[in-house]
Amino acid sequence: MLAGLAAFGALGAAGCTRVASASGRNGGDLLERLRAQGVVRLGIAGEIPFGYIDRDGNLTGEAPELAKVIFKRLGVDRVQPVPTEFGSLIPGLNAQQFDVVAAGMYVTPDRCAQVIFADPDYRMPDAFIVRKGNPLGLRTYADALRRHAKAATGTGYAQIQHAVEAGFKESDLVIVPDQVAGLNAVESGRVDLFAATAVTARLVARGSAKAESTEPFVALVDGRPKADGGAFAFRPTETRLRDAFNAELHKLRRSGELYRVMRPFGFTRAEMTTLTAKELCGS
Numbered sequence: 001m002l003a004g005l006a007a008f009g010a011l012g013a014a015g016c017t018r019v020a021s022a023s024g025r026n027g028g029d030l031l032e033r034l035r036a037q038g039v040v041r042l043g044i045a046g047e048i049p050f051g052y053i054d055r056d057g058n059l060t061g062e063a064p065e066l067a068k069v070i071f072k073r074l075g076v077d078r079v080q081p082v083p084t085e086f087g088s089l090i091p092g093l094n095a096q097q098f099d100v101v102a103a104g105m106y107v108t109p110d111r112c113a114q115v116i117f118a119d120p121d122y123r124m125p126d127a128f129i130v131r132k133g134n135p136l137g138l139r140t141y142a143d144a145l146r147r148h149a150k151a152a153t154g155t156g157y158a159q160i161q162h163a164v165e166a167g168f169k170e171s172d173l174v175i176v177p178d179q180v181a182g183l184n185a186v187e188s189g190r191v192d193l194f195a196a197t198a199v200t201a202r203l204v205a206r207g208s209a210k211a212e213s214t215e216p217f218v219a220l221v222d223g224r225p226k227a228d229g230g231a232f233a234f235r236p237t238e239t240r241l242r243d244a245f246n247a248e249l250h251k252l253r254r255s256g257e258l259y260r261v262m263r264p265f266g267f268t269r270a271e272m273t274t275l276t277a278k279e280l281c282g283s
């Protein structure tokens, strides 16, 4: 199920851009349009297990699989991937390159100023990829700061903020395109750690002879543990689509099907959550 990630570069979505209809801009009828088209375009970031293309060329991951179930219930039969870098997901969504972000994106106040989120479908701590044996003993951002570790994370990742909250200067962080580049940077010794979601770190380091993932840990904000939950993101005008999506998500959660969809991707009951987007947006 967790088959390898097809190589993604920073694929643009050229050719996918289209001009929003007036009603699309004011949030009127995207759901109706998607129903008529029979297809919804999902922005993904090539990250196992969240959203990726498997070795057979098929779109999968917790978010696309959930999207398939939910959009079918909403009357949209097909999903179509639009791969891009994680840091390009919000700009791509707002530039109409795809209809929804299906990449397990954390709901953060900064992002809530740019997009609207469904409620989180999972919660997750961070972890590091470090050299085998963890020679610097890096278990948290505070450890990494104390040990003057060279820290890396991915473009646009929430972990940039987590590291900065712990005292790192943003300009001292090495920002790489994705988790595969992060693993390579650790393996080659260019950096001491790559910070990611715990499940990303675990899965990308699995099988590496030179690197391993640390135990999961919760990032701190203002000295307090930070709750991180990942969700689908929509353009700010698309409240009707977001609300319809949310209603189906809640039904799946209540019936236990949400967990059944997510479990094959390495999620456990500990990662299921009742956090809301509103709570995580801070409003």
Ligand SMILES: CC1=N[C@H](C(=O)O)[C@@H](O)CN1
Residues within 6 Å of the ligand: 047, 050, 086, 103, 104, 105, 106, 107, 154, 156, 157, 158, 159, 196, 197, 230
């Ligand atoms: C699924 C995911 N979440 C984090 C974020 O939302 O920034 C980053 O670690 C990138 N990948």
